[in-house]
Amino acid sequence: MALHFTSEELAGRRARAVAMLQARGLDGLLIFRQESMFYLTGYDTFGYVFFQCLYLGADGRFFLLTRAPDLRQAQHTSVIDDIRIWVDGPEASPALELKAMLAELHLHNKRLGVEYEAYGLTGRNAMRLNAALEDFCKLEDASDLVSRLRLVKSPAEIVYVRQAAELADRALEEAHRTAGPGAFEGDILAAMQGVILRGGGDDPANEFIIGSGRDALLCRYFTGRRKLDPKDQLTLEFAGVYRHYHACLMRTIPIGEPLPGQLEMHKVAVEALEACKTALKPGRPIGEVFDAYARVCDAHGHRENRMNATGYSLGTTFAPNWMDWPMFYHGNPEPAVPGQVFFIHIIIFDSAKGVAMTNGQTVLVTEQGCEALSRMPVDLVVK
Amino acid sequence: MALHFTSEELAGRRARAVAMLQARGLDGLLIFRQESMFYLTGYDTFGYVFFQCLYLGADGRFFLLTRAPDLRQAQHTSVIDDIRIWVDGPEASPALELKAMLAELHLHNKRLGVEYEAYGLTGRNAMRLNAALEDFCKLEDASDLVSRLRLVKSPAEIVYVRQAAELADRALEEAHRTAGPGAFEGDILAAMQGVILRGGGDDPANEFIIGSGRDALLCRYFTGRRKLDPKDQLTLEFAGVYRHYHACLMRTIPIGEPLPGQLEMHKVAVEALEACKTALKPGRPIGEVFDAYARVCDAHGHRENRMNATGYSLGTTFAPNWMDWPMFYHGNPEPAVPGQVFFIHIIIFDSAKGVAMTNGQTVLVTEQGCEALSRMPVDLVVK
Structure with missing residues (x-):
């Protein structure tokens, strides 16, 4: 059995x-x-x-x-x-x-x-x-x-969540290895999915998000892969999956060199990510995590460039959706509790300029606050 | 755009x-x-x-x-x-x-x-x-x-269906390349998915089915990959996917040598597949395709070992399901029409003996009958 x-x-x-x-x-x-x-x-x-x-x-x-x-x-x-x-x-x-x-x-x-x-x-x-x-x-x-x-994971479940997080880290390493000027998006996806499957993992409950050029400002999968330009931007949102437990990561990788504004946007994204992690505290309503994201974005002039939500619970979700209940949006009264697992995604899309920046980590709510389930730095990696 | x-x-x-x-x-x-x-x-x-x-x-x-x-x-x-x-x-x-x-x-x-x-x-x-x-x-x-x-595909759609079928054939080649005694199922899946993504394809609308040992008698994905035994059986049901159009294949691959009864079951499966293709004719109710499968199985003493359905339409399906409407089951009155695309899967599972045999192809309904959209032989391949 x-x-x-x-x-x-x-x-x-x-x-x-x-x-x-x-x-x-x-x-x-x-x-x-x-x-x-x-x-x-x-x-x-x-x-x-x-x-x-x-x-x-x-x-x-x-x-x-x-x-x-x-x-x-x-x-x-x-x-x-x-x-x-x-x-x-x-x-x-x-x-x-x-x-x-x-x-x-x-x-x-x-x-x-x-x-x-x-x-x-x-x-x-x-x-x-x-x-x-x-x-x-x-x-x-x-x-x-x-x-x-x-919503609250048992110790046995957290073992699988950590394994999923390790597979996500390996997939990000594969993305860094394969992305660069002239790279084909399909080769990047194959490398990322491959390392997860070879590690005993599962398909994600929804497709990995991959987009470059103007489509780096999308946050859903779509069909039709392209080759990266010498100067380009690549947005990836993906999950390591183990025993159907998901652990997500998100990054935008400048190709060649950062686009105008992208360095500043990365600093804001990392500041927002840290603010969100600080806001995710046992006993506090999880809507406050969204508020932290919004506050940092707005303070840096990115009010028009942010989303209406900044993440959600993760668990053993099945297709078509890895976004588990509940979600980080303004006013969500659900309290954070130790043992919960959330994906915090920071998305800053400057539509007017066509420039994307994202970052994101999966975190485990602890007695004190939360722990990032990723060993990969959130630094900007240019390929 | x-x-x-x-x-x-x-x-x-x-x-x-x-x-x-x-x-x-x-x-x-x-x-x-x-x-x-x-x-x-x-x-x-x-x-x-x-x-x-x-x-x-x-x-x-x-x-x-x-x-x-x-x-x-x-x-x-x-x-x-x-x-x-x-x-x-x-x-x-x-x-x-x-x-x-x-x-x-x-x-x-x-x-x-x-x-x-x-x-x-x-x-x-x-x-x-x-x-x-x-x-x-x-x-x-x-x-x-x-x-x-x-249900009826346009010429522009059939171009994508044929591309999906080519990706499915390449995935089967990868399965043949990687399967064998001691092989890890996760490596096989990674090779099969990888060649599809590198070919510009998409994720399937549901997971590939992979099972070995006693789980070779399953026809759904489940988490938890294993290594193949020196003598084993491997069942694979999978899709090449291009622009979200699916083209499926199905095979059971004996590992080491065929299990007792498996050679005979393969002959029955191929006979049933051919009978199904003969039954899929423009103007005839598609329920007759199921009847052909049942007739061949029953004639060879496999009445208890067959399914209640033997395939379905394929198209641009999205997660969680690549099985499009309508399905081959007894009494389905929908008529076959040129331009339709169907997956015919032949499944013979001998529960008593724990032996699996499957085969399957995607076909295009033509003016005369149907055309198999696969260049891979349906012969038994032992790895």
């Missing part, structure tokens, strides 16, 4: 989820977030691209409803014993099959939580679920229940 | 979507599938992990509502001129902002189609959308509208 946590740790997580269900007066939870399934049972798949539900009762009972290709997947990767299969066909109606299974558990007229905020539960499937369970039981959104548990 | 199709081709696609809206009596479409956005406008992002909507009216008008990090992304990758931004915050309500925009377009009491079957529209956001637009306009599921248009 390819379990990456002890059965005891997984059982403890389910026990805490059950306690939260009971505290909320819920009789069970319909789980659609793959990260929740992995967290509670070890179950590891991308089968959530079709209708798939893990039920966890307030009595601790749990079963999985999925398609045939995931039967063995669940057997090989998880502690789930009770695996049920629905079959594709023009008349397939897995939500109705789920209803019948819930009826067998005497859940008629009971209250169930639902993870509605899940890529694995498309709008269409959510509406079918609601229609199937209408007049059967009361449903309420409990998307946050397991996500809240996942 | 990094457009990968001419503005005329993109305009033609929108004109066909508009014609379908009019034919269905719809006044507009709320688009949440990233593949639809890419298809209609070129817009290329993973920003759909947050609330994001492209509106296309039956009058041809279109605008995008997204978050700030995607403003430049839309400007740099698409033909969308009208880009509107919603801002994160504890009180953020993008669905209500969307309603206000629709009201400006005088869509009160009109009929709008919605792409509810979208990873970019989670159950929670769909329910918020429905609540925001209740009593404002009539909504109906039109998830299939653009997907139907996307």
Whole structure:
């Protein structure tokens, strides 16, 4: 069995989820977030691209409803014993099959939580679920229940986070090795991803961000790689991934020589990064991390060049998104707690001049403040 | 502007979507599938992990509502001129902002189609959308509208599909080069992904499937790589990806020597693959492709060892899923049409003996039948 946590740790997580269900007066939870399934049972798949539900009762009972290709997947990767299969066909109606299974558990007229905020539960499937369970039981959104548990990492999880961070550092070393005038972006990406996969890591939950020239001011992946110019700028935002735990880094690398203003922007970015780390303190609302970023940017005349958010939690996220809940934006009241892992990204994009500067680190919240999970300096590296 | 199709081709696609809206009596479409956005406008992002909507009216008008990090992304990758931004915050309500925009377009009491079957529209956001637009306009599921248009590829698209197929072939060559007794799965993955990225390709919309030993009987990715034993079996299912177009291949590679039964299973797999290709004919229901797979497996005593589906359409899919609509399962009435691209995967897993055999090719439906988009033989390769 390819379990990456002890059965005891997984059982403890389910026990805490059950306690939260009971505290909320819920009789069970319909789980659609793959990260929740992995967290509670070890179950590891991308089968959530079709209708798939893990039920966890307030009595601790749990079963999985999925398609045939995931039967063995669940057997090989998880502690789930009770695996049920629905079959594709023009008349397939897995939500109705789920209803019948819930009826067998005497859940008629009971209250169930639902993870509605899940890529694995498309709008269409959510509406079918609601229609199937209408007049059967009361449903309420409990998307946050397991996500809240996942937010603070256990010692066993932090081991994997640190391994992910080491893979991210190696990927940055590969970027420094391969970037330079005339380099092909595809070769840079291949080197970065390669060192992670060779290190036993996983694909990231979303693509690495790579952009140069005017596209160095983008912060999403897009298709179509180019060669770097003799004088250019290269923005990279990427994750080391180990056991699906993500640790991110971000850098803009001037090619040839820094563009006008880029040296100053780098100083501001590093100052902002340090201010954000100082603001990330146990007990303080994480919205203050954004405020620190904004304050430093604004003080240096970069108000128009900053983003509306400056990072987010990281964990065992699955495609299409490594950005875990919650996010650093103004006013976010969630408190920082030791054991949380966040990515702080500092983005300063001067649209008027077409100049980018970024920096970023993954940090672990400690009892005193936070610890950067990277051995790579934040200094400007020109290639 | 990094457009990968001419503005005329993109305009033609929108004109066909508009014609379908009019034919269905719809006044507009709320688009949440990233593949639809890419298809209609070129817009290329993973920003759909947050609330994001492209509106296309039956009058041809279109605008995008997204978050700030995607403003430049839309400007740099698409033909969308009208880009509107919603801002994160504890009180953020993008669905209500969307309603206000629709009201400006005088869509009160009109009929709008919605792409509810979208990873970019989670159950929670769909329910918020429905609540925001209740009593404002009539909504109906039109998830299939653009997907139907996307199903038949244009000549310009087929150029990219063929490039993707070439990258898949190179990845298989890398697998043959690196697989063998003692090889580390992570090194194999790195070599396969590396040749695709160096060739200007993209990340796949879901992870490559790699499994050995007992996990060679899985057909999903999972974390945790191992070294191959002196006698082993390695199952690989992967995609070359170019401009987000996918071309898949699948193979099981015996390591050291074939396991008992594996030679016979390979013969059956190849016979089934050929039978599927013969069954994929313009005008015939694609469910018959599954029937051909089932018939060959059953005739050779592998009824218990086969799947409930044997492949699916391929196209410009985005994470978390490269499996496009529609799928080869029994009774699927969708007709094959020239210009469609399908992945036929033949999977025979003997659970009792723990032996796997797979094969698979991407094919293009032609006027006469179908054409395999791979130059790699389907012969058994033992490493």
